[in-house]
Amino acid sequence: MTSLSWLLNLRRLILLAVLLSCWEFASRFILDKTQATLLPPPTGVLAGAVELAVSGELWKHIRDSLRREFIAFCYASVAIPLGVMMGCFKWINEQVDPIIEILRPIPPIAWIPLSILWFGVGNTQNQFIIFLGIFFPILLNTIDAVKNVEPNLIRAARCLGATGWNVITRVILRAALPQIVTGIRIGLGVGWMALVAAELVGANSGLGFLINDARTVLRTDFILDGMLSIGIIGLTIDRVIRYSAKKLMPWSRALNA
Amino acid sequence: MSALKVENVSKIFPAANKSAAVQALQNVSLDVNTNEFVSILGHSGCGKTTLLNLIAGFEKPSSGRIECAGKEVKEPGAERAMVFQDYALFPWLTVRDNIAFGLNLKKMDSGLINQKVEHFANLVGLGAFVESYPHQLSGGMRQRVSIARALAVDPTVLLMDEPFAALDAQNRAMMQQEMIRILAEESKTVVLVTHSIEESINLSDVIIVMTRRPGRVKEIIRVPEPRRMVEDTPSYLEVRKKIRDLISDEHDLSDIA
Numbered sequence: 001m002t003s004l005s006w007l008l009n010l011r012r013l014i015l016l017a018v019l020l021s022c023w024e025f026a027s028r029f030i031l032d033k034t035q036a037t038l039l040p041p042p043t044g045v046l047a048g049a050v051e052l053a054v055s056g057e058l059w060k061h062i063r064d065s066l067r068r069e070f071i072a073f074c075y076a077s078v079a080i081p082l083g084v085m086m087g088c089f090k091w092i093n094e095q096v097d098p099i100i101e102i103l104r105p106i107p108p109i110a111w112i113p114l115s116i117l118w119f120g121v122g123n124t125q126n127q128f129i130i131f132l133g134i135f136f137p138i139l140l141n142t143i144d145a146v147k148n149v150e151p152n153l154i155r156a157a158r159c160l161g162a163t164g165w166n167v168i169t170r171v172i173l174r175a176a177l178p179q180i181v182t183g184i185r186i187g188l189g190v191g192w193m194a195l196v197a198a199e200l201v202g203a204n205s206g207l208g209f210l211i212n213d214a215r216t217v218l219r220t221d222f223i224l225d226g227m228l229s230i231g232i233i234g235l236t237i238d239r240v241i242r243y244s245a246k247k248l249m250p251w252s253r254a255l256n257a
Numbered sequence: 258m259s260a261l262k263v264e265n266v267s268k269i270f271p272a273a274n275k276s277a278a279v280q281a282l283q284n285v286s287l288d289v290n291t292n293e294f295v296s297i298l299g300h301s302g303c304g305k306t307t308l309l310n311l312i313a314g315f316e317k318p319s320s321g322r323i324e325c326a327g328k329e330v331k332e333p334g335a336e337r338a339m340v341f342q343d344y345a346l347f348p349w350l351t352v353r354d355n356i357a358f359g360l361n362l363k364k365m366d367s368g369l370i371n372q373k374v375e376h377f378a379n380l381v382g383l384g385a386f387v388e389s390y391p392h393q394l395s396g397g398m399r400q401r402v403s404i405a406r407a408l409a410v411d412p413t414v415l416l417m418d419e420p421f422a423a424l425d426a427q428n429r430a431m432m433q434q435e436m437i438r439i440l441a442e443e444s445k446t447v448v449l450v451t452h453s454i455e456e457s458i459n460l461s462d463v464i465i466v467m468t469r470r471p472g473r474v475k476e477i478i479r480v481p482e483p484r485r486m487v488e489d490t491p492s493y494l495e496v497r498k499k500i501r502d503l504i505s506d507e508h509d510l511s512d513i514a
Contacts, residue, residue: 150345152341152345153345153347155313155333155339155341156339156345156347157347157358158314158315158334159314159333159334159335159337159338159339159407159416160362160406160407160410161334161335161359161362161410162362166362171347174347174349175347175348175349249349250390251348251390252348252349
């Protein structure tokens with residue numbers, strides 16, 4: 001029974017396998033040599049990946065990119081308390097909201113020129129760009145989550161004796177948590193995209209640097225390997241957060257849906 | 258002895274347009290004695306839930322005064338714990354922690370809290386489910402948790418806002434019987450809001466029939482044999498007919514208007 005469902009699952013990969021075969025065939029037998037340099041076959045890409053992995057270069061770039069993402073996330077998590085305050089207190093929201101509204105539509109990438117002038121090329125500048133990518137999704141989701149806490153839960157807490165601070169920590173924060181986690185997921189995704197953009201122009205390491213550097217030496221296979229790594233890691237981060245959120249918050253309908 | 262005193266309370270919900278302001282309650286006065294079960298009965302929109310919200314302290318009366326155990330009601334508090342129609346259980350807490358919520362706020366000794374949780378979980382018949390989460394329970398069981406949670410903080414007055422309205426007919430009848438059993442073991446002052454005549458006769462010492470908007474006290478009826486009324490006996494039918502007549506009077510008025 002289980003082996004059968006495994007086979008059925010493999011069925012989903014049929015189209016992918018066909019496309020990969022066509023690609024392999026095309027770059028080996030149809031494209032001329034120059035063109036094939038621009039589109040190496042899947043086996044070539046795999047060989048490149050092995051080369052990068054064995055030399056340790058791939059891991060170094062992944063580590064640097066992940067570290068930047070992580071540090072930026074630590075700074076950006078200030079969006080959670082800020083969002084809770086904005087959601088709970090009208091006067092804070094009134095003051096902060098106009099600033100957020102103006103800054104929010106500016107894509108993180110648009111900050112790259114200014115940030116290079118401010119921070120130079122390197123970690124700080126990269127982290128700043130990632131920070132911008134992560135910060136706003138977390139903030140907006142937190143505010144929204146806090147505003148949408150079931151009013152009867154707050155009433156229930158108050159008529160059981162909870163006052164001000166207790167209501168925030170014991171009810172609002174908990175009830176808002178699933179959507180805050182959604183904000184974190186979106187934020188890390190946007191941040192990951194912004195990271196690669198920032199590394200393309202302002203870094204000496206990282207996956208974004210790897211693919212841009214490979215371009216200058218015409219290693220198309222490395223470019224594709226870098227791109228695939230970016231995709232796979234982005235997906236993994238998302239899945240890990242989703243999985244742990246489900247484990248930690250089994251009660252949340254939003255996450256189980 | 259009087260546990261709860263409502264004196265000449267009116268409530269007007271203001272609106273931007275002055276003529277659109279709604280008078281929900283008009284000069285409502287009532288007295289609830291200790292260990293008395295009082296039902297507030299009326300059509301939907303008669304302001305009975307508003308009255309309960311005022312007693313709970315969720316809203317403030319436009320005029321008049323509410324006293325609980327001799328102290329004026331200014332804000333929600335554990336001496337007036339409420340059971341909600343939609344249960345309002347904290348989904349991220351187990352049954353145990355839901356019942357313990359108000360006790361934890363009182364900074365009670367943890368051994369004593371456990372003892373009380375056991376006691377009230379058993380009282381409502383959920384001794385075997387303390388480690389479950391609310392989403393794993395049926396509607397009737399959730400309402401039992403909600404009752405245990407409110408009783409655990411030992412309120413002077415237990416407030417119940419149409420607590421069984423969301424249940425199916427069998428469950429509703431069973432929960433009414435359960436409520437009678439619980440009150441026999443744990444005497445309590447209760448104010449129940451309901452639109453079910455039968456429910457109010459089955460559970461109450463005193464039934465307060467409200468008028469249509471603006472809500473006023475139309476009549477106060479003493480149930481002849483509180484919580485021992487047997488359906489279809491002459492005294493039961495007599496009380497029911499009396500209440501029905503009072504209520505259908507109200508119906509006619511609103512149809513004309």
